[in-house]
Amino acid sequence: MSNIQVNRTNSQNLYKRAKEVMTGGVSRNTIFRRPHPFYAATALGSYVTDIDGTERVDFANNMASLIHGHSHPAIVEAVTDQMRKGTAYTLGTQIEIEFGELLVKRNYNFEKIRFVNSGTEAVMSMIKATRAYTGREKIAKAEGAYHGTYDFAEISQIATPNTWGDIDKPNSVPVAFGTPQGVKNDVIVFPYNDTERTLKLLEDNKEELACVLIDPVSHRVGMFPIDEDYLMAIHKWTRKNKVLLVFDEVVTYRVTYNGAQSKYPIRPDLTALGKIIGGGFPVGAIAGNEEIMSVFDPTRRILKQPHSGTFSANPITMVAGKTAMELYDSQAVKDINHMASVAKKQIREVVKEVDVPIKITGAGSMFRFHFRHKVPSHFRESYQDKEERKLITDILDYMFLRENIMMINTFSCMFSTTISQREVDKLTDALFNALTKFKPRIEALAK
Template sequence: MMNQQLSRGARIFQRAQNVLPGGVSRNTVLRRPHPLYAERGEGCYVTDIDGVRRIDFANNMASLIHGHAHPAVVGAVTEQLQKGSAFTLATEEEVCYAEHMCSRSPGFDKIRFVNSGTEAVMSCLKAARAYTGRPKIAKVEGAYHGLYDYAEVSQTAKPTNWGDPDQPASVPVAHGTPASALNDVVVIPFNDPQRAIAILDQHADELACVLIDLLPHRVGLIPASAEFVRALRKWTRENGALLVCDEVITFRSTYGGAQDWYELRPDLTAMGKMIGGGFPVGALAGRKEVMDVMDPWADKVLFPHSGTFSANPITMVAGHVSMELFTEPAVIRLNGLADRARDQITEAIRIADVPACVTGGGSMFRVHMKAEAPEDYRSGFVGPDEARLTAAMLDHLFDNGIMMINTCSGTLSTAMTEQEIDTLADVMLSGFRKIRA
């Protein structure tokens, strides 16, 4: 009788815990007392299995640039599915999509498709090692780059283990990470070019690449400073290392990615999420001579590369349609809506008179329960009190019909209008007032 009184979602979670570690396959969907289970999505709205409809500012962790079930994507995928979902043959769809993606950025001479952002970053790092013949990589403290051992180092560093700011420690995420992996990762502070360059100089002959996200979510969704980006670009050129840009999340920022903000041409760029049109995807693109370490026709193949579902035609047609819809006017409109969201949330903070702030760029924003916007990972670190307030705000948003990413971050889709932004601002204001009380 007790079980019958539980919601449908709660009953599903009881079953899930018997067959899935923690009841889930990805921790991003965890909520107390149980995850929400989706029934359907339409545009910028999601209805859960218990019938509650919410505005979706999470968009599957920034991957749904046009929201849910866009008719053009559904039509293209349905047509391709009737022909076949994957083959041990190449398809013309891969070539067509590659041509389109390379046309979006002058820094993309060639591209290869993979199946996730993690795989894209991993492939970039391996390509950089193959091209330079060097073992080590450098990355920003706190930045998230997926699950690869080397890319995830210091992603979850804490005050108790992150070390001196002049020499940040290489801190493992997963228990059992080999010491050899930690030793091959050089950690640099974000937006501190003087410290970063001093650290890089200590490893100049060993570094294959410097990996950077220009608007790193886990660091605080703070834009990289132009000075920081210029310093890293100059250092890599002068020291024979590659500059690898992780645009898995940020490629949505402009027509050609966040790198266009800086007129930057990285040696390699990793992409994923929104370029898949709602399907699993990753890609790496960059300079011809670097990308050609994967050329299987070369006399000596430096980086043999393949994947069973890489460039499958379902993802290729879905991604191609989505990106063709993401025109320069569409980008400008979406970023304008995000400006409206950031401005209105800032105004709500002022009216409620709470110690909070909002950061972000392009079509993304993040709310921090601290008075001053952070400058780097350490100033943005979320302690227990801030975590408690953030959880309270997320619960308030969910209870009032708004889905957010669990850091109190939001990503917009082209399905949104000013109405959804205004609703968000109203709910945020009531949430800040509730927290203040």
């Protein structure tokens, strides 16, 4: 696919320089593509122009982090204004308190909050807080779920049929070579949406578990909302056994005005946030139950979890985040979710017209495509093998190079509020062309 003729000279040249200074030529593998990454020059709203002059419609939005697209004027103004006053001090700022007030007010489960610099850091601090609070060492997480790159959170994220083991007791598959055995031992992996097996695994480890970590619409598991009865069963079990129930809403906070958790009649003990709450700047947050959050409290006689971070709650991120979240009010949430549902409806019509075995999962303003005859409901059903990954890469290259559409590499879209009917029509037309072109290959491997 990469032999599609596009203007790419500047990107090719820049990549040669990049390889001289950065391992593999990149600082984040997400942007890598063969034979070379493309480089951005400018971006506004839903459009990104690369350094060779090609403009593309953006349905990736920096991996779901730009809820208002690129360079939203109100965010640009707020950040520019703050930059003139200073970007980081060894002092607190009023803006971090205002932003904290906004988020705490927005979600009844957030009694206290702390800011950090990434989703990875938020999940890590949250897990450590559960250990500090309970005095136990193990955590339980879903097979295949992505929670960032903390050793413990990372386990089983790249499980494959060769490594995942028996569904009754999935293996603790490490991501990085050299992951300590202790980490593997301390992560209990359960099959998402499988009540009986999950409860059995939790029960077998109940004396040692600090928390059960849940992403209510896990992207990598398959991007389907967690089954309510399943979540209720886990919740009940955690209450009975005094194990904390913690949510990763780094991505799913966008789904409703106060996060995907508000769709369920439970209160997670803690929640990790990130992505959209930074208004386009690096961010993370841990929020939740006051008593558990007190492990971070420096005024306590015993400080159970010292917690800092040079750029935590820096005023640039705080003003950008506050502006972004003020703009993401309940009407904006309704509108973006409506636009995504219009897109899904149009795409389903395309799928029907082209007559290809594709199913769509998702929630709110995000959705993912699967080459399946039936909608998948757990990780092993939605797992993309090597052949499927190759086809997805070819389709996404075609979308990027020929149709000028950017999507997320699992074959997903994460909308921004700047996406209108015009961009949805572009996406639908482009997918019509792509699915028609790749129909024989999709049919050959659909399960």
